[in-house]
Amino acid sequence: MSRKNLNIGLFGFGVVGHGLYEVLQKTPGLQATIKNICVKDKDKKRQIGPENFTYDKNDILNDPDINVIVELIDDADAAYEIVSAALKKGKAVVSANKKMVAEHFQELLQLQRENNVPLLYEAAACASMPIIRNLEEYYDNDLLESIEGIVNGSTNYILTKTFAENLSYDAALKQAQDLGFAESNPILDTGGFDAKYKLQILLAHSFGYIAKPEELYNIGIDGIGDLELKYAKEKGLKIKLVAQAFKGAEGSISAFVIPKFVGPEDRLYHVDDVFNGVITKTSFADTHFFVGRGAGAYPTASAVLSDISALSYDYRYEY
Numbered sequence: 001m002s003r004k005n006l007n008i009g010l011f012g013f014g015v016v017g018h019g020l021y022e023v024l025q026k027t028p029g030l031q032a033t034i035k036n037i038c039v040k041d042k043d044k045k046r047q048i049g050p051e052n053f054t055y056d057k058n059d060i061l062n063d064p065d066i067n068v069i070v071e072l073i074d075d076a077d078a079a080y081e082i083v084s085a086a087l088k089k090g091k092a093v094v095s096a097n098k099k100m101v102a103e104h105f106q107e108l109l110q111l112q113r114e115n116n117v118p119l120l121y122e123a124a125a126c127a128s129m130p131i132i133r134n135l136e137e138y139y140d141n142d143l144l145e146s147i148e149g150i151v152n153g154s155t156n157y158i159l160t161k162t163f164a165e166n167l168s169y170d171a172a173l174k175q176a177q178d179l180g181f182a183e184s185n186p187i188l189d190t191g192g193f194d195a196k197y198k199l200q201i202l203l204a205h206s207f208g209y210i211a212k213p214e215e216l217y218n219i220g221i222d223g224i225g226d227l228e229l230k231y232a233k234e235k236g237l238k239i240k241l242v243a244q245a246f247k248g249a250e251g252s253i254s255a256f257v258i259p260k261f262v263g264p265e266d267r268l269y270h271v272d273d274v275f276n277g278v279i280t281k282t283s284f285a286d287t288h289f290f291v292g293r294g295a296g297a298y299p300t301a302s303a304v305l306s307d308i309s310a311l312s313y314d315y316r317y318e319y
């Protein structure tokens with residue numbers, strides 16, 4: 001298969017951006033080069049020299065040599081501005097921004113269609129676990145009945161540490177932040193919003209259903225108290241934050257995010273720390289179980305890398 005050479009304009013050089021920079025250095029087979037990196041803060045000390053950076057997004061968006069935009073910034077509104085401008089200019093885009101995708105799903109679909117350019121975002125749902133690609137490619141004829149899983153690494157890490165190692169909630173959250181797992185506003189994790197955005201993405205690729213964030217109810221882990229933890233321990237259960245979607249009568253779809261008690265017979269019971277796990281149920285295959293690291297620099301960069309590689313052979317989602 002002939003592959004395109006890719007010249008990348010990167011937005012953001014935080015945990016994932018820096019991770020991508022490093023994994024690209026270790027991937028010599030891929031004809032992809034970061035040509036320019038746009039960051040906000042001029043004074044921040046970085047591991048590579050200032051000559052690699054620009055502070056003006058137009059330096060990248062207007063560069064005709066750059067054919068791929070990789071968007072890895074923290075702010076969903078600013079990300080949408082960049083991504084929509086790039087798609088309008090006919091540049092393919094890779095993003096890891098689940099909030100941006102979830103909040104602008106319809107507009108992003110339209111922009112892809114109107115400009116005939118792909119937007120890929122494997123890293124936005126479950127980081128390194130290739131769940132979107134599997135939902136897109138495998139289940140065309142064996143129809144999905146339900147999808148359920150742990151899709152947020154930080155809350156799974158916190159639940160694991162508080163439950164098994166008796167760490168305090170605040171100490172476990174601090175560790176999740178220090179390890180680069182948590183969102184910069186951790187309420188997005190602990191309140192179940194990040195899981196909800198990922199569930200929206202999974203819904204689009206499993207059932208072709210584009211939900212708005214306000215359509216799906218999310219309950220996070222903040223309300224889990226000593227009583228629930230004590231109950232779980234007494235009964236030999238664990239508490240997991242689970243995103244769930246299933247088809248009901250006449251094609252209706254129910255989807256939500258809730259903490260659940262799970263026992264050892266449930267595969268999600270065994271998904272601990274920063275790992276994510278997703279169980280799909282289909283008409284013919286019975287169930288599949290996907291598992292992988294759900295956050296962190298290299299695992300997330302691995303999914304971004306996979307999308308970049310897919311663009312080199314013009315891959316796009318069919319939905």
Ligand code: HSE
Pocket residue numbers: 124126127151152153154155181182183189194294295296
């Ligand atoms: N804050 C997210 C999580 C990062 O903990 O899952 C990966 O999407």
